Amino acid sequence: MLMIQHIRQVKQDNSLIEKGLQQTYTSKMNTMESMLEHLGAVETLLVKTPECYPGWIKEFRKIAEATSPEERQQVVLSLSDSHPLYTTLIQTVFSN
Numbered sequence: 608m609l610m611i612q613h614i615r616q617v618k619q620d621n622s623l624i625e626k627g628l629q630q631t632y633t634s635k636m637n638t639m640e641s642m643l644e645h646l647g648a649v650e651t652l653l654v655k656t657p658e659c660y661p662g663w664i665k666e667f668r669k670i671a672e673a674t675s676p677e678e679r680q681q682v683v684l685s686l687s688d689s690h691p692l693y694t695t696l697i698q699t700v701f702s703n
Contacts, residue, residue: 610652613645624695632703639692643667663690
């Protein structure tokens with residue numbers, strides 16, 4: 608049951624991200640953070656030792672902690688292209 612709740616939230620967050628043109632930068636980032644957290648929870652439920660999402664969440668938080676648009680851009684450019692939100696983050700950070 609817990610898995611279903613996380614998957615539903617991921618689906619809802621993904622829908623909001625796809626409609627991202629109407630969202631503010633902060634709202635987009637909050638939605639992406641929620642999505643990563645729920646995907647991380649799914650990974651934790653599926654495998655004993657989560658490998659991917661803890662690192663991806665940590666990378667995402669570096670963007671949120673950046674103090675200027677230029678710093679955010681540098682952090683996003685340093686992300687691995689294996690990050691599940693890589694393309695969306697590039698578009699969000701560089702359009703802000």
